Amino acid sequence: MTIDALIFDFDGLLMDTETTLLESWRHEWRQHGLELTEQGFFADHGGDVNEQRYAALAAAVGAGYDRAASHARRTAYRLTLNQKLEPAPGIRQWFAEAAELGLRLAVASSSHENHVRGLLERAGLAADIDVLACGNEVAAHKPDPAVYLLALARLGTERAVAFEDTPHGVAAAQAAGLPCVAIPNPYVPRSRFPAADLILPSAAAARLSEVLSGLPGRTTPRP
Template sequence: MPTRALVFDFDGTLADTESAVLQSWQAVFREHGTELPMDAWYAVIGTQRTTPAMFALLAEHAPGIDPEALRPRTRAHVLRLLENLGPREGVRDYLETAREHGLKLAVASSSSGAWVNPHLERLGLDHYFDAVLTGDLHKAKPDPDLYLAALDALGTTAEDAIAFEDTPHGVTSAKAAGLTCVAVPNAITGKLDFGQADIVLPSFTAKPLEALLSR
């Protein structure tokens, strides 16, 4: 059955925003005299629980912190780190090829629309996508809801679509929705277990999209 649609995760997949977010949280933890345990980070990466989990963990080491007071400063730090960030290498080629083949395209992200949409616009990627589904309107990954919503928005079925993810939580979400899933880990997630993925690529430049479509 031919592929008719591609659904991409955003953070860490289309752009490596996760590195900036991690750096920001590491700086916050160090300011409070402790280190962020990476196992705690990996437990929530790719879900909607990152911020509350980090604040809860920080509170264990620094009782009395005010998350609401810290939130604007941590967000501003992340945005500064992201100012010069572009799409991951090879992403634009994938999107151009998809358009040439007439494929429908969607983003399925656990992050909010207020985070995803401005970044897509800043990166110059927004015009490629027929639909953008976000975690403020749907259940976050690893629940399959975002992918099911993406399929509905594109008017296609799971059998006709390929998902692209960079975290095991994202892969779980895509597979639970019935999609073929290609994992493209980044520098932060490369050591995690992607056994559920149908294909694991070290980068988008490792294999052209045509090779995936012809499987």
């Protein structure tokens, strides 16, 4: 398969925002003398589930819980964590190699565009991205393929490879007809990715050209 583009998920794949999300919620639970466990925290689909998380915290705190103050405190704390984030290991090198190979880059994320664009700009990655497709622009979230289909339409090609960190992300990419490389985030066991075309521990594990040549059908950049 000859390809024109690479499409990346954002949260947990390009930057470890999954950890800052979890830590912001743990921080907020501790303000009430409570501990939040990781079990069941991450949803098996894309999109915002914070309202359910606030409801769970409210139930745990009981009477007197101030949702507005809780939200302001948590989001401010997460912002301080996100300001320290760097791209995941190997991502800068992959982006540089993609430019050498003449491949266009896209991001297909279930998160809101403001979140994605802001962190890409802060990390110095935004200039490398040709296309953004985000959750606020589609009616359904991963594992629905809508955001991938939007990215492909904006790229003007169907010849692309996707990169994901969750099983529902892999399902969305493959439902859009794309081969998908999985780089599981720290909160998802590798055993949950049987459908992925290739699984890597990180983007630093191999050169991009080696990854593409290792996919079924020997995926190669267009000459």
